[in-house]
Structures are given as C-alpha cells and as structure tokens.
Amino acid sequence: MNRGGSSASASANYLLCTNCRKVLRKDKRIRVSQPLTRGPSAFIPEKEVVQANTADERTNFLVEEYSTSGRLDNITQVMSLHTQYLESFLRSQFYMLRMDGPLPLPDRHYIAIMAAARHQCSYLINMHVDEFLKTGGIAEWLNGLEYVPQRLRNLNEINKLLAHRPWLITKEHIQKLVKTGENNWSLPELVHAVVLLAHYHALASFVFGSGINPERDPGIANGFRLISVSSFCVCDLANDNSIENASLAGSNFGCAEGGLPGPSVLSEHRHCLPSLQIVDSLGELEALMERMKRLQEDREDEETTREEMTTRFEKEKKESLFVVPGETFHSFPHSDFEDDMIIAADVSRYIEDPGFGYEDFARRGEDHLPTFRAQIKHASLDYTWENHGFSLVNRLYSDIGHLLDEKFRMVYNLTYNTMATHEDVDTTTLRRALFNYVHCMFGIRYDDYDYGEVNQLLERSLKVYIKTVTCYPERTTKRMYDSYWRQFTHSEKVHVNLLLMEARMQAELLYALRAITRHLT
Numbered sequence: 001m002n003r004g005g006s007s008a009s010a011s012a013n014y015l016l017c018t019n020c021r022k023v024l025r026k027d028k029r030i031r032v033s034q035p036l037t038r039g040p041s042a043f044i045p046e047k048e049v050v051q052a053n054t055a056d057e058r059t060n061f062l063v064e065e066y067s068t069s070g071r072l073d074n075i076t077q078v079m080s081l082h083t084q085y086l087e088s089f090l091r092s093q094f095y096m097l098r099m100d101g102p103l104p105l106p107d108r109h110y111i112a113i114m115a116a117a118r119h120q121c122s123y124l125i126n127m128h129v130d131e132f133l134k135t136g137g138i139a140e141w142l143n144g145l146e147y148v149p150q151r152l153r154n155l156n157e158i159n160k161l162l163a164h165r166p167w168l169i170t171k172e173h174i175q176k177l178v179k180t181g182e183n184n185w186s187l188p189e190l191v192h193a194v195v196l197l198a199h200y201h202a203l204a205s206f207v208f209g210s211g212i213n214p215e216r217d218p219g220i221a222n223g224f225r226l227i228s229v230s231s232f233c234v235c236d237l238a239n240d241n242s243i244e245n246a247s248l249a250g251s252n253f254g255c256a257e258g259g260l261p262g263p264s265v266l267s268e269h270r271h272c273l274p275s276l277q278i279v280d281s282l283g284e285l286e287a288l289m290e291r292m293k294r295l296q297e298d299r300e301d302e303e304t305t306r307e308e309m310t311t312r313f314e315k316e317k318k319e320s321l322f323v324v325p326g327e328t329f330h331s332f333p334h335s336d337f338e339d340d341m342i343i344a345a346d347v348s349r350y351i352e353d354p355g356f357g358y359e360d361f362a363r364r365g366e367d368h369l370p371t372f373r374a375q376i377k378h379a380s381l382d383y384t385w386e387n388h389g390f391s392l393v394n395r396l397y398s399d400i401g402h403l404l405d406e407k408f409r410m411v412y413n414l415t416y417n418t419m420a421t422h423e424d425v426d427t428t429t430l431r432r433a434l435f436n437y438v439h440c441m442f443g444i445r446y447d448d449y450d451y452g453e454v455n456q457l458l459e460r461s462l463k464v465y466i467k468t469v470t471c472y473p474e475r476t477t478k479r480m481y482d483s484y485w486r487q488f489t490h491s492e493k494v495h496v497n498l499l500l501m502e503a504r505m506q507a508e509l510l511y512a513l514r515a516i517t518r519h520l521t
C-alpha cells in the first residue's frame with residue numbers, strides 16, 4: 001500500500017469518521033441505493049412534506065405557472081412548507097430563466113451550472129444540464145469551461161469571488177468584463193449574470209441546508225447511483241430520523257465534536273441521551289424565549305453609545321471567523337483535508353481554482369484578521385439594497401429589482417408567530433438576528449442594529465450551522481441540522497434556511513452592485 005510513497009502521503013488518502021470511526025478512502029466512490037431516504041429531503045420525514053403538499057392547491061398552481069421543469073421538484077416540495085414565500089421565489093426565478101432578458105436562454109442555465117459547481121451541488125447541476133440542453137444549448141459545452149466561448153469563461157473570476165469572498169469584488173473586475181474587446185459584456189448582460197450567480201449560490205445553500213434529495217430518476221440503473229464519499233461517510237447519509245440517530249446530534253454532550261469518542265462511548269450515549277436531551281432542549285427553548293422577551297423590553301430604556309455598537313459588531317464579526325463547522329472527519333496525521341479535497345471531475349470542470357473558498361481565518365491565526373472587509377453602513381448611506389442595489393438592478397435589467405425586492409421583504413417579514421409549540425410570539429428579534437448574522441459574516445454592518453442581540457439569541461450549534469450553510473454549504477450534515485433548536489419543527493428549520501439563503505443572496509448582490517456603481521461613477 002505504501003509502495004514508493006512516504007507514509008504521510010499514503011495516509012493523506014484516508015480519513016477517520018468521527019461518528020462511526022470507520023476508515024474511509026477519500027477518493028472512493030460507493031454505490032448507494034437510491035433514494036437514500038424517501039421523500040424530498042434527507043433531513044425531514046417524508047410525511048411532513050407530503051402532507052403539506054397534497055393539502056395545498058396553491059403550490060400546484062404555482063408549479064404550473066412558474067416552474068421551468070414543469071414538475072414538482074424536491075426543492076419546490078420542501079419550500080412549499082412556506083407557500084407565500086414560494087410564490088416570490090418561483091416568480092423571480094422564472095423571470096431570470098424564462099422571461100425576456102439580456103442573456104440567451106441556454107447561457108442562463110450554463111451560468112446556473114457554473115454557480116452550483118462552486119459548491120459541488122450536483123442536484124442543481126443535473127437540473128440545469130437538462131434545461132441547458134432542452135433550451136437548445138450546445139452539448140459540447142457540457143465538457144467543461146474549456147469548451148465554452150471565452151466570454152462566458154471570463155465569468156469564472158466573478159463567480160468565484162461572489163461565491164466565497166464577495167467583499168473582494170472591485171470596479172476593476174467589472175471593468176475587465178465590460179472592456180475586453182470582442183468578448184465584452186454589456187452592463188445589462190452582466191447584471192443578469194450576476195443575479196443568476198448569486199441566486200444559484202444561495203440556492204445551493206438551501207439545497208444542502210435542507211438535505212434536498214436527488215430527484216428520483218428512473219433512468220438510473222437498478223435504483224443505484226454512484227456517489228463520491230470523499231466528503232461524507234455513509235453513516236452520515238443514512239437517515240431514518242430515529243431517536244438513535246438524533247441522539248448523536250447532541251452538541252451539548254460533545255460526543256460528535258472535539259475528540260474522538262471510542263465506539264463504546266458512542267453506544268453508551270445512544271442509550272442514555274434521548275430523555276436527557278428532551279428535558280434539556282425544552283429548557284433551551286424557554287430560555288431563548290425569555291431572552292427574546294427581555295431584549296424587547298430593554299430596548300426602550302437602553303441607550304448604547306455609537307462606539308459600543310461598533311465594538312459589538314466588530315466582536316461578533318471577529319468571533320464568527322472562529323466558528324468552525326465541526327468537521328465530520330479527522331484526517332490522519334500530516335494530511336490536510338482542505339488541500340487534498342477531491343472534487344469529482346464531473347463537477348469541477350465547470351469551474352477553475354476549485355480550492356478557493358470562504359477565507360477561514362481561524363485556521364491562520366489572529367494575525368491575519370481581515371482589514372479589507374467593506375462595511376456597508378446603513379445610516380451613512382454607503383450602500384444598501386433599498387437605496388442603491390434595487391434601483392441599479394432595475395435600471396439595467398428591467399423588473400428584476402422589483403421581484404427581488406418583493407422576495408427579500410417577504411422572507412424578512414415572514415412569520416407565523418410561533419416558537420416550536422408556543423403561539424402568539426413576536427419572533428422579530430430572532431429572525432432579524434439570523435438575517436443580520438449572515439450579513440455580519442460577510443462584513444456588512446447596519447449601524448442601527450445592536451449585534452449584542454446576535455450573541456444573546458444564537459447559540460453556538462446554530463452559529464455553526466449558519467456558517468456552514470452560508471459559507472460552505474456542501475459540508476452540511478444531518479447532524480448539524482439536528483443539533484440546534486431541537487424542539488422546533490422542520491418547517492421552522494426550513495424557514496431558517498430561507499432566511500439564510502436570502503441574506504446570502506442579498507450580501508452577494510450588494511458587493512457586486514456596489515462595484516458596478518463604482519465603475520459607472
């Protein structure tokens with residue numbers, strides 16, 4: 001096994017699952033039965049989604065009206081837990097894919113593929129490969145970026161920055177795209193492309209965050225499909241929503257995080273945790289509601305200084321850099337999972353520089369804290385969606401601004417006034433904390449918001465989930481999904497995902513549009 005290579009490089013090919021302790025080969029592909037779990041999501045029991053769907057005529061109407069694939073796909077099924085939102089989502093997606101617009105139809109789908117490939121989201125890639133071909137795309141392009149016209153290829157850079165470090169986008173990037181002679185992009189075309197890229201990066205967050213299952217495809221031989229296990233262990237893919245599985249999620253018990261518990265420790269936890277956890281999480285829910293109430297009451301009498309508000313934002317931003325998703329794997333000594341990560345060739349051909357990701361400063365030590373992050377200030381009107389982004393987008397690409405604006409408002413205001421089993425609760429503070437925390441991770445600050453609230457309302461396991469879903473969605477596991485807010489319903493967790501996805505999309509758009517504005521002025 002070790003012929004000719006050092007032991008370090010040999011061991012770099014192996015990983016140890018922290019959950020079941022199985023030794024895995026990084027590049028191994030396995031055959032798993034299809035579907036992995038029944039229903040549209042691997043995280044949500046099928047009956048919860050299906051019940052909602054069959055009762056809902058509105059969803060069927062929306063699908064007929066706005067679906068490009070013409071079927072009720074898994075994303076739509078899961079989103080239909082929130083029909084009001086679904087309508088805004090489908091309308092804007094339909095607009096950017098099908099209505100009159102600057103870009104030809106197949107190019108739109110190719111751009112969607114490029115965006116999804118940044119997160120190795122094969123669900124979205126497959127879907128848009130289909131639609132690319134159906135709308136008359138040239139099959140050869142599907143061999144990868146080398147086969148597409150240079151103009152489209154030039155989008156690679158902005159795709160990469162937008163997906164992982166949008167604060168780095170400058171007017172020079174825009175200039176390069178609009179002024180490259182015969183391969184140039186007109187501004188309306190570029191805005192169309194940017195909207196598509198941001199939409200599909202964000203949608204990849206939703207797909208991974210909600211555990212969207214592959215579409216059932218009768219064409220797949222014997223009901224099996226090949227999956228790469230380079231980033232998952234089968235034990236994580238298995239999902240029966242059983243208590244035993246859920247017990248492994250216990251973030252408070254440290255069995256899935258930190259050190260490597262031996263098999264005996266794990267099985268002990270399996271048997272003793274469930275009842276403990278329910279008591280514990282009930283307490284968590286009550287405590288969270290108490291904190292929300294206190295924040296609402298305190299707001300009137302507390303006067304915080306400007307400096308203090310700035311400090312709180314900086315503190316939260318800095319801390320977010322150190323929120324590292326609990327890795328599913330511990331690499332063997334000397335191997336660096338990040339660098340060695342093997343990305344299936346069929347996905348990476350749509351991108352260049354696959355190793356480029358959200359800058360994880362925590363790994364580099366404190367000396368490298370970012371100083372380059374832009375602050376988009378609300379009151380100083382530097383740049384906001386309402387005041388700038390919206391009108392620029394609308395000006396360059398007709399009505400898309402209205403549609404996006406409607407969708408952002410919809411998701412920001414969506415509430416059922418519930419908290420798990422409690423009714424008539426004002427959840428504004430909590431929903432705002434979720435949205436603003438995402439913007440905070442992207443360096444966007446609202447100076448009328450007190451970031452101390454984020455700290456009080458979002459527990460660590462939730463922050464880990466948020467960071468994973470928004471920054472490296474492909475690393476989301478069922479364990480992460482299960483480990484926060486254990487008393488809440490699946491529909492509420494999908495609601496969280498909608499907030500995260502839209503906050504991410506808006507953050508990307510803000511940076512791209514600000515760069516376009518600077519280019520224009």
Ligand SMILES: CC(C)C[C@H](N)C(=O)O
Nearest residue numbers: 415416417418427495496
């Ligand atoms: C994300 C959840 C806390 C939202 C809550 N269930 C509401 O209706 O507002």
